[in-house]
Amino acid sequence: MSGTEHLSVRREGATLILTLDRPEAKNALSLPMLVGLYDGWVAADADDAVRSVVLTGAGGAFCAGMDLKALAGKSMDGEQYRDRLKADPDLHWKAMLRHHRPRKPVIAAVEGACVAGGTEMLQGTDIRVAGESATFGLFEVRRGLFPIGGSTVRLPRQIPRTHALEMLLTGRAYSAAEAAAIGLVGRVVPDGTALGAALAVAERINACGPLAVEAVKASVYEALEMSEADGLAAELTRGWPVFDTADAEEGARAFAEKRVPVFRRA
Structure with a gap:
């Protein structure tokens, strides 16, 4: 698969690497990105030569969530993809791993901002590696919104309830060290090395049956x-x-x- 203008795809051995590629907007979610993500998950599941998937972001950020400017204007980049969304109204939830679980292991390599929809999508991944300057959080309540990407259900199942509720109800930012301490991510590595660390985990998985x-x-x-x-x-x-x-x-x-x-x- 070739990806889209906001989602790049490459193979490294038996690992498919999906890169959120909209660095000028800290990889905020767009329609081209969502379509590319969905196609990436489908391609990984369909190709037996792919044994793992690494999800990362370009330009020193993971994902800053939904593009609120576009949301306010009721439009998003990539109008040419509207037909895909009309054909499958659930496509965006599948792309964000809310309504789809790939059968291959998914490893997140996080640098920089991983907030709002970024933290929600993170909860759909299996193994998570973060650079030490990465930031996490569910900011929706601060803007009068609801984290409808699955966090009120998934987060309390993945981390202790008190931490989940604090993250959900305060909308504050969390450092990578805090995220590791509460179990949101599994490992913190030096900045700029999250992708390499995630690929090393993927290589170990790929060597297994x-x-x-x-x-x-x-x-x-x-x-x-x-x-x-x-x-x-x-x-x-x-x-x-x-x-x-x-x-x-x-x-x-x-x-x-x-x-x-x-x-x-x-």
Whole structure:
């Protein structure tokens, strides 16, 4: 896929890198960006050669949320994409990972501003790496708005409720160190190195059995909606078939032969 004017795409090995590319607006969400994101998630899921996805932003920022100037004017850049939105009114929610969960692991590489819609989209990613000067926050209430990208549901499930409510109700900014302390991000790295760190995580994932990786991710999210007993039962349903794959045999054989396994998604 080629992306759009506000979303660039490139491959690095088995990793698809989606870059929010509107640096003059701190990568505020636009229609071309949303269409590009949605197409990126679909492309990653459809291509078995892609084993992970890294989501990042250009120009030293991740995403400053919705373009409020455009929102006030009831228009957005990229009018040529209006037909896509009309054909699928849910496209923007899928793009922001509210109504879509890619089967491949998604790693966020955050530099600079990751606020409002940026923090909401972040909650749809699986692993999160942030530069030490990155900032986070849900500013919607300060502007009389509601964080409708899923934060009132997801955030209290991802971080302790007291921290989630403080973030949601105060609309204040959080440093990368604070975000790591409350569990919103997993790791803080020197500025300018978040993408490299995220790609290193992706490379480790890519070296693992793809069927196993995807089954593990699916099991984790499935179990979040269940009781522990139901989750454990569902884990067996997803997990046992992995042991019957050629990839599982290859993993054991490679270990015995002291070599790198060659997984074939079979």
